Amino acid sequence: MYNDILDQLPYKSSFRFVDHITALDEDGVTGDYTLRPDSFFYEDHFVGNPVTPGVIITEIMAQIGLVVLGIFLLSKETEKSKEDTNFPLFTSTDISFHKMVLPGEKVTVVSKKQYFRFGKLKCYVEMWDSSNDLIAKGMFSGIVKKVGIKK
Amino acid sequence: MTREETLNELKKVIAPYTVNKEMLAGINDQTDLIRDLKINSANLVDIIIDAEAKYDIEIDYDSADRMTNVGSCLDVITEKINQR
Numbered sequence: 001m002y003n004d005i006l007d008q009l010p011y012k013s014s015f016r017f018v019d020h021i022t023a024l025d026e027d028g029v030t031g032d033y034t035l036r037p038d039s040f041f042y043e044d045h046f047v048g049n050p051v052t053p054g055v056i057i058t059e060i061m062a063q064i065g066l067v068v069l070g071i072f073l074l075s076k077e078t079e080k081s082k083e084d085t086n087f088p089l090f091t092s093t094d095i096s097f098h099k100m101v102l103p104g105e106k107v108t109v110v111s112k113k114q115y116f117r118f119g120k121l122k123c124y125v126e127m128w129d130s131s132n133d134l135i136a137k138g139m140f141s142g143i144v145k146k147v148g149i150k151k
Numbered sequence: 152m153t154r155e156e157t158l159n160e161l162k163k164v165i166a167p168y169t170v171n172k173e174m175l176a177g178i179n180d181q182t183d184l185i186r187d188l189k190i191n192s193a194n195l196v197d198i199i200i201d202a203e204a205k206y207d208i209e210i211d212y213d214s215a216d217r218m219t220n221v222g223s224c225l226d227v228i229t230e231k232i233n234q235r
Contacts, residue, residue, distance in 0.1 A: 092191060115200065117199075118196045118215055119196075120196040
């Protein structure tokens with residue numbers, strides 16, 4: 001349904017952490033990802049005891065909660081040509097973790113927009129597991145468009 | 152509001168986004184928000200949004216673009232207050 005958005009994600013193969021977008025509008029997004037048991041990070045994190053690293057949890061939340069929504073909002077704003085590459089920059093988060101994620105688990109990310117101005121998208125993002133337990137939550141911000149005020 | 156009063160108000164707006172409180176106390180027109188106060192460039196957007204709420208003004212894209220140091224922030228804020 002939202003394949004055009006998925007196709008515009010700048011990540012590929014081992015670093016793309018979005019499987020499905022299940023809801024998407026100007027105020028937020030919901031999407032899911034199932035952790036592949038053969039992902040590169042499980043071999044060493046930790047040896048003989050694979051646990052999803054916090055940075056990967058953070059990345060999943062940022063890709064679904066900020067980048068998917070950001071691409072959607074940008075497409076509403078301007079008529080971008082398909083050749084344009086989206087270049088998202090993650091700028092801050094105050095994430096807290098509440099539960100571990102093991103290989104093979106399916107996680108759902110729910111993101112609510114706080115604002116989108118001057119190219120900066122700020123969202124409140126939560127991650128839930130399949131038994132509806134909270135895995136992580138936090139305020140996420142990123143720049144999804146080049147703006148002049150950075151100079 | 153005088154420029155000094157606006158400056159004192161602006162310090163309060165900036166305070167949550169810098170850890171350099173000593174530098175903040177002594178800011179002047181030339182103080183650069185990113186270079187001197189070490190403010191994350193994305194937080195400039197938060198400062199602009201907080202300033203809008205504080206002064207009941209609206210800052211457009213071109214004005215925001217100019218707000219790189221304390222002097223230009225004061226110029227834009229004063230300009231927008233006068234347009235109210």
